[in-house]
Amino acid sequence: MTNSSKKPKKSTRKPVGITTHVDLTDTNGEGLWLESGFTAFVWAFAIATAGTLFWMSEVIFKDAWPAISKFGLEFLWNPKWDIGELQFGALPFIYGTVVSSAIAIIIAIPLGLSVAIVTSENFLPSWVRSPLGFMVELISAIPSVIVGLWGIFVLIPFLMPLQQSLFNNFSWFPLFSSEPLGPGMLPAGILLSIMILPTVAAISRDVLLAVPVDLRSASMSLGATRWETIFKLLLPAASSGIIGATILALGRALGETMAVTMVIGNSIQINQSILAPGYSIPALLASQFREAQEELHIGSLMYLALILFAITLLVNAVAVLLVQLIGVKGAKN
Amino acid sequence: MTQARNSNSIVDAEINNPLSLSRNLFSRGMTVIAFSLTGLALLPLFAILYKILSEGLTHLSWKVLVSLPAPVGVEDQPNGFANAILGTALMVGIGTLFSVPIGVMTGIFLSEFGRENKAIANTIRFITVILSSVPSIVVGVFAYALIVVTTKSFSGLAGGFALGIIMLPVVALTTEQALKLVPASYRLASAGLGGGRFQTMFRIIIPSALPTITTGILLAASRAAGETAPLIVTALSSQFWPPLVEKLGEIVQSPVGAETIAKIQEIPQTLLTPTPSMSVLIYSYASSPYKEQNELAWTAASVLLGMVLLTSLASRAVTRKRLQNR
Numbered sequence: 001m002t003n004s005s006k007k008p009k010k011s012t013r014k015p016v017g018i019t020t021h022v023d024l025t026d027t028n029g030e031g032l033w034l035e036s037g038f039t040a041f042v043w044a045f046a047i048a049t050a051g052t053l054f055w056m057s058e059v060i061f062k063d064a065w066p067a068i069s070k071f072g073l074e075f076l077w078n079p080k081w082d083i084g085e086l087q088f089g090a091l092p093f094i095y096g097t098v099v100s101s102a103i104a105i106i107i108a109i110p111l112g113l114s115v116a117i118v119t120s121e122n123f124l125p126s127w128v129r130s131p132l133g134f135m136v137e138l139i140s141a142i143p144s145v146i147v148g149l150w151g152i153f154v155l156i157p158f159l160m161p162l163q164q165s166l167f168n169n170f171s172w173f174p175l176f177s178s179e180p181l182g183p184g185m186l187p188a189g190i191l192l193s194i195m196i197l198p199t200v201a202a203i204s205r206d207v208l209l210a211v212p213v214d215l216r217s218a219s220m221s222l223g224a225t226r227w228e229t230i231f232k233l234l235l236p237a238a239s240s241g242i243i244g245a246t247i248l249a250l251g252r253a254l255g256e257t258m259a260v261t262m263v264i265g266n267s268i269q270i271n272q273s274i275l276a277p278g279y280s281i282p283a284l285l286a287s288q289f290r291e292a293q294e295e296l297h298i299g300s301l302m303y304l305a306l307i308l309f310a311i312t313l314l315v316n317a318v319a320v321l322l323v324q325l326i327g328v329k330g331a332k333n
Numbered sequence: 334m335t336q337a338r339n340s341n342s343i344v345d346a347e348i349n350n351p352l353s354l355s356r357n358l359f360s361r362g363m364t365v366i367a368f369s370l371t372g373l374a375l376l377p378l379f380a381i382l383y384k385i386l387s388e389g390l391t392h393l394s395w396k397v398l399v400s401l402p403a404p405v406g407v408e409d410q411p412n413g414f415a416n417a418i419l420g421t422a423l424m425v426g427i428g429t430l431f432s433v434p435i436g437v438m439t440g441i442f443l444s445e446f447g448r449e450n451k452a453i454a455n456t457i458r459f460i461t462v463i464l465s466s467v468p469s470i471v472v473g474v475f476a477y478a479l480i481v482v483t484t485k486s487f488s489g490l491a492g493g494f495a496l497g498i499i500m501l502p503v504v505a506l507t508t509e510q511a512l513k514l515v516p517a518s519y520r521l522a523s524a525g526l527g528g529g530r531f532q533t534m535f536r537i538i539i540p541s542a543l544p545t546i547t548t549g550i551l552l553a554a555s556r557a558a559g560e561t562a563p564l565i566v567t568a569l570s571s572q573f574w575p576p577l578v579e580k581l582g583e584i585v586q587s588p589v590g591a592e593t594i595a596k597i598q599e600i601p602q603t604l605l606t607p608t609p610s611m612s613v614l615i616y617s618y619a620s621s622p623y624k625e626q627n628e629l630a631w632t633a634a635s636v637l638l639g640m641v642l643l644t645s646l647a648s649r650a651v652t653r654k655r656l657q658n659r
Contacts, residue, residue, distance in 0.1 A: 020574040038531040042446055045438030047504055052498060056467070056475045063478045112372035123364065132371070134649075139378050141645040143559025145612045146634045149619045150381045153627075194377045201374070225356055227363040248466075255468025258612075259563035262619060282470045282562065289477060289566040290487075305474040309467065316466040320459065 044185035064306045067299030075303060081268050085321060090307060092270045096185065097308075097322025100260060101253040103189025103274065104196055108249060111193070113242070119201070120208040135204060140198040148262030151191045156182045156263060159190070163275050164276065178273035183265035191259045196249035203248065203323065207241030208234055244322035245283040251315040255308065257282035264274035281308045389635025392628050398636070402572050402614075405623050412625065414633050420575045421427040422487065425557050427493025427604075432500040433550055437502075440508025440546075441534065458509075465502035472498045473563030477624045480569055489575060489608030492568030499560060499614060500553040507549025507622075511542040548648040555644035559637060561612035569607040570617060576603035 035211045061068075068076065071088060078089025118124070119133040163180035170176040211234055219229040225262075235242070265277020265288060281304050352360075400413035426551050439461065447454025476495035481487055523533040539546070573579075580603045584596050610632050618630035 034531045035529045038534070039446070042438050042442045045435045046442035046446075049439040049464070049501060052501065053460050053464050053467070056471070056498075059475055059478045060471070111370050111374040114367045115374050118367050118371045123368075132375075135375060135378060138642070138645070141555075141641055142378075142381060143561070143612060143617075143637060143641060145559070145561040145615050146385065146638055147381065149456070149615055149630055149634055150377075150384055152619055154380060154384055186633050197374055225352065225360040227360045228356070228365075251466055255466075255470065257468065257470040258616060262616070282468060285474060286562050286565050289474070290569060293642045302474065302478065305471055309471045310422055312466065312468055312471070312654050313463060316463055320462050320466075324459075 006140070030117060034126060044123065057306075060302055060306050061308060064299055066295055066304035067303040070296065071300070075300070076307070083294075083297055086294060086296050088296070088303075090281075092268050093279050093281045093284050093304060093308070095270050097254055097280040097282070099274065099278065100185055100188045100192055100280055101250060103186065104192035104253045105246060105250055107190060107193035107244060108196050108200050112197050112249070113204055115197070115201040116204035116208055120205045121226070121230070133201070136201050137198045139194065141264065144256060144258040145262075147191060147195060150185060150261040151259060151263040155191060156187050159187055167275055175274050176270045178271055178276040180275040181265065181277060183263050183277050185276065185278045186265065188260050188264040188278070188280070189262055189274070192253045192256055195256060195259060196252050199249040199252055200245050203245035204238070204242050206276055207238040207245070208239070211237045240322060240325070246321050247319035247322065249314055251312050251319060254315065255282060255312045257286050261286045261321070281305075340593060352598055374564060376453050385631065385635050385638055388628070388631035389638075391617040394631045397629070397632055401574070402629070404572075405626070412629060414609075414611065414629065415615055416571070416574045416578075417609045417611045417614040417635070418635065420568075420571075421558055423575050423577060423608060423609045424489055424493040424496055424564070424608060425554050426500075427490065428496030428500050428557050429550065431494065431497035431552070431637050432504050434503050436504025436550075436553075437508050437546065439505035439637055440512060443505065443509040444512035445530075445534065445538075457504075458461045461502045461505050464498075465506065468562075469495075469499055469560050470566070471478075473566040476563060476567045484605050487567060487607045488605040489567040489577070492564045492610070493604075495563035495567050496557040496560060499563065500550075500557050503553035503556065504550055507552065508542075508546050511545035511549060511620045512538060514545060515542050542551040551644050552648045555641045559612060559641050561610075561616050564610050564613050565616065568610060568613070571607045571609045573609075575608050579603075 025062055054153050067088065071078065075088065076089050076094065078087075079091040080087045080089045081092060082088075115133070115136050119129050119136075124132070160180065160182060163184070163186060166176045167178070167180055215233060215237065216229060219233045220226075224232065260280050261283035264280060264283055266279055266283060267277040268279055269276075271278065285305055285308075288297075289301055292301055396411045397413040400411035400417065401416055402414060403410040403412040439457070440589065443454055443458050444462075447458075473495050475494045475498070476491045480494055481489035484490075519537050519541065520533055523537045528536065574582075577600065580596060582599055584593055587593055615630045615633050615637065618626040618633070621627060621630075
């Protein structure tokens with residue numbers, strides 16, 4: 001590549017002070033040393049970054065070992081969490097994490113898809129569309145502790161009448177069968193849905209935009225309306241990407257800590273009503289680690305962290321692979 | 334509606350009456366639904382911003398930014414969170430020190446060395462992406478197990494380490510993107526002039542990608558500044574100045590001599606003590622029963638959000654411009 005096509009021209013004069021015998025295959029000297037040193041450094045740091053993930057799992061597993069060896073897998077469905085008696089079970093926290101995340105996903109999907117459709121279709125001129133998408137993405141930049149602060153002082157008082165009327169009118173329905181206290185699963189789920197909305201919206205939007213324009217034009221020219229095109233063509237074509245976005249959002253919801261801790265009510269009782277307070281794994285970790293003294297207590301918290309780590313790892317890996325797969329397919333089109 | 338007015342020509346009727354009532358209604362109805370759901374999605378953003386501006390800015394003053402938290406019930410003492418601002422800066426600083434070299438090097442690997450080792454680069458990129466989605470509380474638990482348990486003390490060092498782990502994948506992935514924006518012709522030109530990999534990288538590629546890399550680092554730092562969960566389990570909080578800041582103050586004030594050297598030697602220990610931060614302050618004051626502490630939480634939230642959003646907006650503006658220029 002560096003071969004010069006220039007031939008030495010008439011200047012036959014040798015420049016003074018430059019030796020003619022330059023060995024291009026010379027392997028001595030600082031240049032090469034620098035080169036291989038640099039390469040080694042880059043490799044080492046890249047492997048260190050990747051290794052962090054394994055290091056993390058190893059360290060947490062090691063510290064969780066006392067609890068793992070004591071309780072085994074029974075830990076997963078044991079509902080008892082008693083620090084005094086040193087009896088620990090994860091069920092209330094797994095339940096709370098799953099239920100609050102489920103509420104969040106159920107709310108976030110229609111909202112996120114609407115945002116994605118409105119910002120990817122040409123309902124609005126593009127100078128309105130991109131700020132709109134940008135504003136939704138801005139939500140993800142708000143620190144979760146601030147969202148939680150807002151949840152305590154604005155969302156919970158705002159939701160209180162709604163929760164009360166749900167209880168008054170539908171208390172026969174198991175999900176609304178308890179007197180609302182304010183903090184609870186429902187406010188936590190709603191807060192979570194606000195926080196994962198940008199994830200759903202942004203990725204779904206990218207996937208929708210990746211659907212080839214030809215398909216759209218073909219559908220429209222066959223007489224389909226805009227919404228018929230969206231429902232029969234765009235959404236099915238983008239469905240795997242949208243599912244990927246949803247799983248990614250689920251991963252965020254499962255691990256979200258502060259906002260949930262502040263509004264979920266932190267109660268160890270499992271209650272089938274979503275108006276009742278609950279607890280999630282991250283919330284428990286955030287609120288009990290500071291006071292944990294007993295080895296078994298710390299071990300059980302580590303065990304919970306390990307469970308959370310494993311679940312989010314799995315969920316995110318599936319989502320990332322799914323989204324990457326779409327990207328590869330999209331590039332081929 | 335679709336019934337042919339002229340029985341001779343169905344086609345004519347179709348053209349005159351292209352859309353049936355139900356299809357028309359469905360189309361309009363869905364548009365209305367989609368727009369109202371989008372509005373609903375934006376509502377929380379405005380509600381949060383409005384509440385923070387209205388609650389936070391009313392109590393924001395210079396005094397709040399430079400004084401320590403006053404004990405509850407003391408009226409005549411200035412009340413503020415200067416210690417938390419410094420503590421956040423300190424821990425984000427530690428995190429940056431630790432994550433930037435590793436992150437930038439990983440970014441270089443992914444973008445420059447990944448070409449010849451596609452499989453390895455893809456694996457490392459995948460793991461880095463996964464690392465960025467590990468819940469921050471799990472990162473906090475990791476730092477707790479690694480540093481708090483070993484040193485037997487909640488500390489700013491552990492907090493900074495946790496923030497560094499959170500920043501690491503962000504720095505690595507943004508660096509990769511930044512380096513990919515540098516045109517291949519620059520690399521060819523450098524190689525053509527006989528530049529080695531190291532020279533090409535540090536004389537040509539990194540300088541031209543530096544603004545974008547810096548933006549990525551800033552973005553990661555602003556994200557770390559807002560993190561709370563890992564700090565709760567590692568750095569805890571305190572009502573006093575971060576010990577490092579206090580120690581530095583003593584060093585500046587004391588006369589130069591053996592005493593100063595002794596004080597400088599004590600610096601590492603100051604990192605092994607609980608350190609206050611903005612986000613933990615907001616968390617603990619939010620659930621406080623005292624009104625003045627609640628107000629301080631809002632003020633701190635407005636300062637923190639201001640910092641985070643400004644960095645985020647600025648960095649997006651810079652990256653967008655760069656992307657358009659290419």
